[in-house]
Amino acid sequence: xxxxxxxxxxxxxxxxxxxxxxxxxxxxxxxxxxxxxxxxxxxxxxxxxxxxxxxxxxxxxxxxxxxxxxxxxxxxxxxxxxxxxxxxxxxxxxxxxxxxxxxxxxxxxxxxxxxxxxxxxxxxxxxxxxxxxxxxxxxxxxxxxxxxxxxxxxxxxxxxxxxxxxxxxxxxxxxxxxxxxxxxxxxxxxxxxxxxxxxxxxxxxxxxxxxxxxxxxxxxxxxxxxxxxxxxxxxxxxxxxxxxxxxxxxxxxxxxxxxxxxxxxxxxxxxxxxxxxxxxxxxxxxxxxxxxxxxxxxxxxxxxxxxxxxxxxxxxxxxxxxxxxxxxxxxxxxxxxxxxxxxxxxxxxxxxxxxxxxxxxxxxxxxxxxxxxxxxxxxxxxxxxxxxxxxxxxxxx
Amino acid sequence: xxxxxxxxxxxxxxxxxxxxxxxxxxxxxxxxxxxxxxxxxxxxxxxxxxxxxxxxxxxxxxxxxxxxxxxxxxxxxxxxxxxxxxxxxxxxxxxxxxxxxxxxxxxxxxxxxxxxxxxxxxxxxxxxxxxxxxxxxxxxxxxxxxxxxxxxxxxxxxxxxxxxxxxxxxxxxxxxxxxxxxxxxxxxxxxxxxxxxxxxxxxxxxxxxxxxxxxxxxxxxxxxxxxxxxxxxxxxxxxxxxxxxxxxxxxxxxxxxxxxxxxxxxxxxxxxxxxxxxxxxxxxxxxxxxxxxxxxxxxxxxxxxxxxxxxxxxxxxxxxxxxxxxxxxxxxxxxxxxxx
Numbered sequence: 001x002x003x004x005x006x007x008x009x010x011x012x013x014x015x016x017x018x019x020x021x022x023x024x025x026x027x028x029x030x031x032x033x034x035x036x037x038x039x040x041x042x043x044x045x046x047x048x049x050x051x052x053x054x055x056x057x058x059x060x061x062x063x064x065x066x067x068x069x070x071x072x073x074x075x076x077x078x079x080x081x082x083x084x085x086x087x088x089x090x091x092x093x094x095x096x097x098x099x100x101x102x103x104x105x106x107x108x109x110x111x112x113x114x115x116x117x118x119x120x121x122x123x124x125x126x127x128x129x130x131x132x133x134x135x136x137x138x139x140x141x142x143x144x145x146x147x148x149x150x151x152x153x154x155x156x157x158x159x160x161x162x163x164x165x166x167x168x169x170x171x172x173x174x175x176x177x178x179x180x181x182x183x184x185x186x187x188x189x190x191x192x193x194x195x196x197x198x199x200x201x202x203x204x205x206x207x208x209x210x211x212x213x214x215x216x217x218x219x220x221x222x223x224x225x226x227x228x229x230x231x232x233x234x235x236x237x238x239x240x241x242x243x244x245x246x247x248x249x250x251x252x253x254x255x256x257x258x259x260x261x262x263x264x265x266x267x268x269x270x271x272x273x274x275x276x277x278x279x280x281x282x283x284x285x286x287x288x289x290x291x292x293x294x295x296x297x298x299x300x301x302x303x304x305x306x307x308x309x310x311x312x313x314x315x316x317x318x319x320x321x322x323x324x325x326x327x328x329x330x331x332x333x334x335x336x337x338x339x340x341x342x343x344x345x346x347x348x349x350x351x352x353x354x355x356x357x358x359x360x361x362x363x364x365x366x367x368x369x370x371x372x373x374x375x376x377x378x379x380x381x382x383x384x385x386x387x388x389x390x391x392x393x394x395x396x397x
Numbered sequence: 398x399x400x401x402x403x404x405x406x407x408x409x410x411x412x413x414x415x416x417x418x419x420x421x422x423x424x425x426x427x428x429x430x431x432x433x434x435x436x437x438x439x440x441x442x443x444x445x446x447x448x449x450x451x452x453x454x455x456x457x458x459x460x461x462x463x464x465x466x467x468x469x470x471x472x473x474x475x476x477x478x479x480x481x482x483x484x485x486x487x488x489x490x491x492x493x494x495x496x497x498x499x500x501x502x503x504x505x506x507x508x509x510x511x512x513x514x515x516x517x518x519x520x521x522x523x524x525x526x527x528x529x530x531x532x533x534x535x536x537x538x539x540x541x542x543x544x545x546x547x548x549x550x551x552x553x554x555x556x557x558x559x560x561x562x563x564x565x566x567x568x569x570x571x572x573x574x575x576x577x578x579x580x581x582x583x584x585x586x587x588x589x590x591x592x593x594x595x596x597x598x599x600x601x602x603x604x605x606x607x608x609x610x611x612x613x614x615x616x617x618x619x620x621x622x623x624x625x626x627x628x629x630x631x632x633x634x635x636x637x638x639x640x641x642x643x644x645x646x647x648x649x650x651x652x653x654x655x656x657x658x659x660x661x662x663x664x665x666x667x668x669x670x671x672x673x674x675x676x677x678x679x680x681x682x683x684x685x686x687x688x689x690x691x692x693x694x695x696x697x698x699x700x701x702x703x704x705x706x707x708x709x710x711x712x713x714x715x716x717x718x719x720x721x722x723x724x725x726x727x728x729x730x731x732x733x734x735x736x737x
Contacts, residue, residue, distance in 0.1 A: 026536060028536055029536075034628065035624055035625050035628060036625040036626070047540075050540075050707050050708070137703055138625060139625045140625075140703035140704065141616055141617070141619065141623065141625065141702070141703040141704030142616075142701070142702060142703035142704075143435075143439070143700060144435075144438055144439050144700050144701065146439075147439040147440050147441065148440075151440060224702065224703065226617055226702055226703050226704070226705060227703055229705070229706075229709055230703060230705075230706060230709075377706060377707065377708065378540070378626055378627075379620075379623070379626050379704075379706045379707065380706065381626075382625050382626050
């Protein structure tokens with residue numbers, strides 16, 4: 001067995017304890033109320049000076065019981081709940097659930113609705129990754145990039161709001177399509193059954209701005225020696241370990257696995273677009289940051305292509321007034337900004353699912369924490385935790 | 398004016414009043430500058446409403462707010478020490494102020510060992526931070542205090558070594574003497590003009606500024622506070638006017654450190670081409686201008702850089718700054734011998 005530096009340090013500290021002076025490990029509670037735990041995650045760490053051992057994440061402070069709640073709600077009501085799982089990219093949560101229900105009903109969704117879903121999903125991915133671009137330097141101590149990233153995100157959220165009426169919780173998908181007449185309300189006499197006027201041109205402009213902002217962020221953050229010193233070689237996650245813990249999404253790709261559900265699954269027509277799957281080399285914090293930046297660029301490319309190729313047509317398939325899903329079970333998974341998100345629906349033919357199992361990305365992603373945080377220094381705990389980019393609503397559901 | 402300057406007690410009162418008003422004033426001006434400059438750097442407006450124009454009264458409003466707040470002392474805390482720590486942080490700043498010359502003969506006290514004294518008292522603030530962290534009975538505070546202590550030990554040395562070059566060049570440790578020797582360094586050669594020591598001592602200046610940033614525990618060396626790691630570090634348990642003390646002390650410390658750097662490296666109150674009489678009036682303004690250039694750089698760094706890790710900070714100090722400053726001292730000595 002190889003003796004690593006960490007082992008050596010630990011060994012030396014044990015020696016000094018037994019020989020020189022009596023020291024006591026301090027138990028440090030990081031969270032549930034802490035500036036950089038992204039909500040109410042609690043880490044119980046044994047701290048020896050600056051080094052932490054035996055880090056245990058304690059979750060469940062935010063458990064809202066959505067899986068159980070889904071059993072007593074009908075399908076249109078459930079989309080309201082699942083918006084709030086990963087609230088940073090609320091729209092992306094809806095799509096796999098709706099697609100799963102449609103799969104059971106064997107519904108054919110109109111092309112235009114599928115394209116709109118795709119554009120909005122990618123915009124949700126951009127806004128989610130921009131939040132990461134904003135918050136990660138903040139966790140390293142640099143406050144300014146936050147404002148540059150959030151400015152662009154605001155632009156994307158404004159557009160999302162224009163279509164769906166909600167910035168964080170769009171609740172825009174309906175079984176068989178998307179909700180028509182966005183932003184119209186009861187004041188309009190004749191409801192417009194389409195996207196708001198000028199949405200596509202404005203989105204194209206916004207994508208240009210986002211692409212520019214990516215260059216700016218890369219220039220500001222990646223050119224900084226201290227950022228490199230704080231992230232390169234920190235929190236390295238080998239492929240085998242990542243796979244064993246079920247890590248998915250950008251975190252897995254940063255470790256060097258070219259696996260993207262958008263290329264594998266067919267929940268949205270991604271196969272018609274030309275985009276790349278960026279992968280990292282070492283799986284350290286720096287690669288996780290870089291992969292997300294590249295993914296924003298790829299999403300921008302996808303949205304541009306989708307705007308060019310969006311077909312006209314209805315937004316909604318013909319569905320009965322009262323939606324009943326035929327008995328059966330199915331699982332649909334999707335590439336969400338945080339990783340793989342899946343819904344397993346068991347239906348007994350009623351208006352709501354008999355059982356809904358939610359596979360959320362962040363829950364699996366933070367299961368790596370005890371492994372990856374063993375023996376690292378306290379500043380690195382924050383750097384690693386931030387680079388995994390989890391949302392507590394996505395962990396606890 | 399002479400009756401005032403001749404009477405010892407009146408002069409003492411005048412000096413005390415001068416220091417007592419200037420320090421909070423400088424702290425508030427720098428605090429406001431930080432608010433506005435950081436806003437500019439981040440596409441924000443910054444304080445806007447307080448005082449009617451540019452939000453100039455924002456810090457006054459904040460100060461009043463802090464005085465209204467409850468003064469909370471944690472049950473487990475070591476109360477006398479906890480109460481004394483903010484004062485200790487402030488003492489260092491005030492004491493450092495004493496030796497800084499604002500014009501020819503215009504320092505509160507022109508000590509012969511001015512630099513020695515200034516460097517000694519400037520580290521008092523860090524002890525205040527250690528005491529604050531220790532007495533708070535909070536794990537985050539404790540870690541912040543210990544980090545501050547480690548930082549003090551690592552960065553006191555390059556700070557002192559960087560000034561040695563200046564002392565060697567000037568041949569005196571008195572701060573006024575250093576300014577005078579910058580004004581007329583080639584007097585032995587009879588050239589009749591001088592230059593600020595930042596030109597021959599550029600390496601020393603850079604090391605001094607880095608070490609000063611670490612001493613002030615500002616980004617990129619703000620590990621004792623480190624909001625994202627230690628919540629608020631040694632400040633976690635402080636509230637009300639005790640927090641205000643720390644808050645003002647941070648900015649006042651910036652002011653005095655910048656004043657020290659300006660005096661040592663940028664020529665202090667001296668500017669080329671001005672006679673000694675005109676410097677009596679223009680000196681404070683010139684020094685103030687130099688201070689604000691340095692303070693601006695500090696603010697700029699703070700809103701640009703992330704922070705180092707604790708071990709990276711130590712290795713920067715011990716592996717780079719200290720060896721380079723030692724080489725700098727030897728080179729300065731050789732230069733001095735070669736010229737004279």
